[in-house]
Amino acid sequence: MLHLRVFGAAPVMERVAESVSALPGAEHVTRTDAGNGAGQALVTADVDPDAADQALQALNALGVPAEDVWLLRLEGLQPGRWGRKRESSAVVWADLLGQAGENARPVARFLILMAAAGVIAGYGVIYSNGILIVGAMAVSPDFLPLAAACIGLVARRRRLVGRAFWTLTAGLATAGVVAGVLTAVLDAVGLLPSSFQVGENGLAGLTTVNSSTFVVALAAGIAGILALETRASAAVGVAISVTTIPASAYLGVATGLGEVGKASGALAVLAINVGMLLIGGSLTLVSQQTLTRRRPA
Numbered sequence: 001m002l003h004l005r006v007f008g009a010a011p012v013m014e015r016v017a018e019s020v021s022a023l024p025g026a027e028h029v030t031r032t033d034a035g036n037g038a039g040q041a042l043v044t045a046d047v048d049p050d051a052a053d054q055a056l057q058a059l060n061a062l063g064v065p066a067e068d069v070w071l072l073r074l075e076g077l078q079p080g081r082w083g084r085k086r087e088s089s090a091v092v093w094a095d096l097l098g099q100a101g102e103n104a105r106p107v108a109r110f111l112i113l114m115a116a117a118g119v120i121a122g123y124g125v126i127y128s129n130g131i132l133i134v135g136a137m138a139v140s141p142d143f144l145p146l147a148a149a150c151i152g153l154v155a156r157r158r159r160l161v162g163r164a165f166w167t168l169t170a171g172l173a174t175a176g177v178v179a180g181v182l183t184a185v186l187d188a189v190g191l192l193p194s195s196f197q198v199g200e201n202g203l204a205g206l207t208t209v210n211s212s213t214f215v216v217a218l219a220a221g222i223a224g225i226l227a228l229e230t231r232a233s234a235a236v237g238v239a240i241s242v243t244t245i246p247a248s249a250y251l252g253v254a255t256g257l258g259e260v261g262k263a264s265g266a267l268a269v270l271a272i273n274v275g276m277l278l279i280g281g282s283l284t285l286v287s288q289q290t291l292t293r294r295r296p297a
Contacts, residue, residue, distance in 0.1 A: 003046060019058045023051045026045050093155065101148075110145075113141050217276035
């Protein structure tokens with residue numbers, strides 16, 4: 001269930017209350033005067049996810065400023081609904097677009113986390129340490145701009161897609177460059193393991209393309225979008241099921257040693273993972289969009 005809060009001039013709020021009350025899926029619509037003599041009022045309502053985008057469109061048509069509108073996601077138990085039809089799991093596009101807009105920007109926090117993931121994954125590649133590789137995948141937030149790109153593609157927002165791809169590229173490049181610099185420094189001071197050779201360690205999965213490269217990334221794209229919609233912890237599982245960060249770090253390590261030619265397979269793995277994540281996430285959104293349109297009013 002979503003909780004809608006709208007604040008503004010009393011005459012406008014009266015029309016807001018009437019408009020929201022007329023929407024199927026809106027309940028408990030309440031209008032409350034501010035009581036301070038300023039002619040302001042507050043409208044609240046419980047809104048089913050199916051009606052959320054319609055409610056926001058109605059508010060926009062009435063000229064309500066976006067900063068005066070809040071849509072809150074409520075989690076709780078309602079005894080009166082026991083045994084009744086379960087609440088709809090419809091996609092709230094306003095919510096997804098808001099998240100995508102935030103995740104498509106290459107903010108400092110994002111780049112710092114990608115750099116940290118590059119350091120951890122770089123050491124994981126150098127020491128063939130699977131635990132470090134998994135840790136780097138969990139730290140990396142690279143699925144966020146990927147999800148933003150999926151949302152932009154399905155919503156036909158070209159600028160959003162462009163920003164998301166730029167952020168993703170900047171993040172993966174940061175991880176690779178950091179891993180490369182780390183490797184070059186370790187090599188210069190003689191701290192690289194004497195047995196380490198690019199292409200001859202125990203991480204063949206980072207440079208080998210097989211059916212799992214395609215299928216796992218596709219499944220992760222589907223799971224990632226669903227986790228994003230529900231703020232579920234499954235997003236962590238998505239992060240550690242694809243090899244974008246390890247492949248970027250592998251490329252960085254190879255470049256740091258001047259042997260990037262031995263890591264061409266990692267570039268293929270990286271490209272396939274990104275492509276299949278985009279396909280899986282976008283198809284999930286398109287499927288949900290289609291099901292929502294077919295659902296009877």
